[in-house]
Each structure stands twice: as structure tokens, then as C-alpha cells.
Amino acid sequence: MKKGENLLEANETVLYQYYVSKGCLRTYFIDQAGKEHTLQFAINDWWISDYTAFFSSTQAIMNIECIQDAILYKISKKGMEDLFLKIPQLETFFRRKMEGAFASFQKRILASLAQSAKKRYLAFITTYPNIEQSVKNYHIASYLGITTESLSRIRRENAKK
Amino acid sequence: MKKGENLLEANETVLYQYYVSKGCLRTYFIDQAGKEHTLQFAINDWWISDYTAFFSSTQAIMNIECIQDAILYKISKKGMEDLFLKIPQLETFFRRKMEGAFASFQKRILASLAQSAKKRYLAFITTYPNIEQSVKNYHIASYLGITTESLSRIRRENAKK
Numbered sequence A, B: 001m002k003k004g005e006n007l008l009e010a011n012e013t014v015l016y017q018y019y020v021s022k023g024c025l026r027t028y029f030i031d032q033a034g035k036e037h038t039l040q041f042a043i044n045d046w047w048i049s050d051y052t053a054f055f056s057s058t059q060a061i062m063n064i065e066c067i068q069d070a071i072l073y074k075i076s077k078k079g080m081e082d083l084f085l086k087i088p089q090l091e092t093f094f095r096r097k098m099e100g101a102f103a104s105f106q107k108r109i110l111a112s113l114a115q116s117a118k119k120r121y122l123a124f125i126t127t128y129p130n131i132e133q134s135v136k137n138y139h140i141a142s143y144l145g146i147t148t149e150s151l152s153r154i155r156r157e158n159a160k161k
Helices: A051-056 A077-086 A088-114 A117-127 A137-144 A148-160 B051-056 B077-086 B088-114 B117-127 B137-144 B148-160
Strands: A006-008 A016-030 A036-042 A063-076 B006-008 B016-030 B036-042 B046-048 B063-076
Touching: A016 A051, A016 A137, A016 B088, A036 A137, A036 B088, A051 B088, A063 A077, A077 A088, A088 A117, A088 B016, A088 B036, A088 B051, A088 B088, A117 A137, A117 A148, A137 A148, B016 B051, B016 B137, B036 B046, B036 B137, B063 B077, B077 B088, B088 B117, B117 B137, B117 B148, B137 B148
Parallel strands: none
Antiparallel strands: A006 A063, A016 A036, A016 A063, B006 B063, B016 B036, B016 B046, B016 B063
């Protein structure tokens, strides 16, 4: 998949989740005012989808955009369920993946409630090392829930140290 | 468990997750300034733990408080893994539970980025119907990431309609 292409658009039925072998994608939501909010970035060895829609086989509310040329592998919900019946160890593998993803979302909710924008930025560059070259400033700002101006200020302060 | 008791305190090793048969609990985090942030409420038929710590058998960063007399059942991580080997269908059951919980966290992150406090409050009373009698105002405010004054204002506006 090429940079700039969309893997998924809001209102499409979500049939697959995707494994990122190489590249970078982002999941984002467009609110009624047309503003973008970035939920997640996916880099090498991460999985990506609109999971709410994928698990319930319903329509996406998210969009997924390729922001760095990527190699992806996809699997359908039915494909997974069939695999789990054949190879129960794979169900264990995916359950543990899901546990890890759940724990990381728990941390993110907590950070949005309890941490300053500066701390959230530092956590971001730890979670996604080397991602800053690939993504636009407004991608990061909309992930942190701040303006691009605030992001610039935090970066300047951080660079001074 | 009686109202006011703690099921879990920060820095304890988390060995169990809990099924709420009856009652109400809340998971909260205390930041460096001593401020409480509520991550989750659990009512009838919900599960509760510090999942990040439970999955990795590490120390809790959360506290869990009983806010309405409760009947709970607990299961250890090892107890679950043993059960899954004996009854593979239970692994499927818990994987699906985890998928649902993951999807609800995804919605919550999105709401914190994209929705107004008022919309988040309306989503809260839909997710947790009849909970308002049991919980204190600062529990709800710290779940929504707003002050108790803002919560009162939103409630007044909502009652007018």
C-alpha cells in the first residue's frame, strides 16, 4: 500500500484486521465539525483495524490512512474463527495480543485524564520511536488532543534540555 | 464486600480479576498531586481489575474501591489458564469478552478526544444506567475529566430539557 492511500473509510463494513509488516498507518475519526482525531498509529509488527466494527462486523466509524509505504497482511473475522478451531494455540496467541492491546488502551485513557500534554508527548515518542519523521505535526497533535501550536511549544521546551 | 472497602490498592501485586455479581465498584488512579482519576465503574455482570497489572502479574497502579455493597467472584491468572486448557470454549468466551472491553475502551478514547463534556456525560448515563444514586459527584467528574462544578452545570442544562 502506498503512502496517502486509504485502507478503510468511515461507513464501510469492516471485514478484516491487518498486520503491519512494514510501514506506518494511522486510524482517525472525523467529527461533525470536520476535525480529525487520531486514535492510533500502527508501525512494524502492530495490528490495525476499526476494532469496534471488526468484532461486531458493522460499519466503520474510523478511517485508516497509509502514512508511509506499507506491506500488510489481512485476515477476516471468519478466517480467524476457522483458524482458532483448527489451531487452538492461535486463539491463545490472539487472546494475549488482545490483553496487551487492552492494557495499552487502559494506559492511554489514564494518561488523557491524569497527565499533562508534555508527559503525553514524551510517552508518545517512547511508544512510537522514530515515527516523528514519517508523520505530520497535526497527526501527532490530534493524537495527543492538543493544537499544533502547543505541540511546537512542547517540542521546543523538550529540545532545550 | 462492604461499601467503602478497598478491593485493591496501588503497589499491591495483582493476582485476580473479579466478576461483579451485585453492587458497584470503581477503579481509580491517584496522581502525584493527590488528585483522583476514575478509569472505570463496574456494575452487575461486569469484570474488574487493574488489567495492565493482572495480565503481566505486576504491581497495581490503580486502586479499586467498593462504592455499593457487592458480591464478587474472583479468579487468578493461573486459574484462568488452567481452565482454558481443560475447557477451550472458555478461552473463546473470555477472548470475546476482551474484544468487547477493548472496543468500549476504543470508544472512550475517541470520546475523550472528540466529544464535548456534555456528550461524554450523556454517554456515561447511557453506559451506566441508575448508577448516579450510588456514586459521588467527584467520582463521575473524575471519570469525565471535568470539575464537579462543570458536572453540576451540565446536569442543570440537561434537566431543563
